[in-house]
Amino acid sequence: SQQGEEDPQALSIQEGENATMNCSYKTSINNLQWYRQNSGRGLVHLILIRSNEREKHSGRLRVTLDTSKKSSSLLITASRAADTASYFCATDGFFGAQKLVFGQGTRLTINP
């Protein structure tokens, strides 16, 4: 069973706009990670947020975590064509610290 669920499943925006993706999970977690997957490629780690953190930034990425609502959001500001990819949240806690459980992902398309 999937621990994380992303919303929306697909998102299409114009270049330069901001993109927001949401992730909800079911059980208590210690950490939550976001990964990016370009078409046909492996996953690339974007950012990790720990359960005692509420917000974290990395370049144009902003991640929030609300453990009371069991949800997280990923904001990409000033989107670029190169941001076109699928984005996945992954949580621990269900099987253990390293054994990540992934959501189904959000497919993001940036239109030029």
Next chain:
Amino acid sequence: NAGVTQTPKFQVLKTGQSMTLQCAQDMNHEYMSWYRQDPGMGLRLIHYSVGAGITDQGEVPNGYNVSRSTTEDFPLRLLSAAPSQTSVYFCASSLLTREQETQYFGPGTRLLVL
């Protein structure tokens, strides 16, 4: 560093055939794992290893075997392939700590079982 490498990139099997998917990492990571990704889905954990000689099952282990004889290598074996095992397989590695660590993924092996 090559990171995490996987071979082959693509494989076609007939039902009942066996094969081994290779995974290697050169980062001296203790933790290695195998995931499968089905169309429109996230990754599901098949098997994992916390060090040489130690393996355990993940969420979807049936039909797969693993072994870990060295720190670097973590092969995944399909003993008798079934069409339900058509998927993209990803190997990942990370440091093994009490905290969650960044996982480094290989490029994937696309498997088609006819």
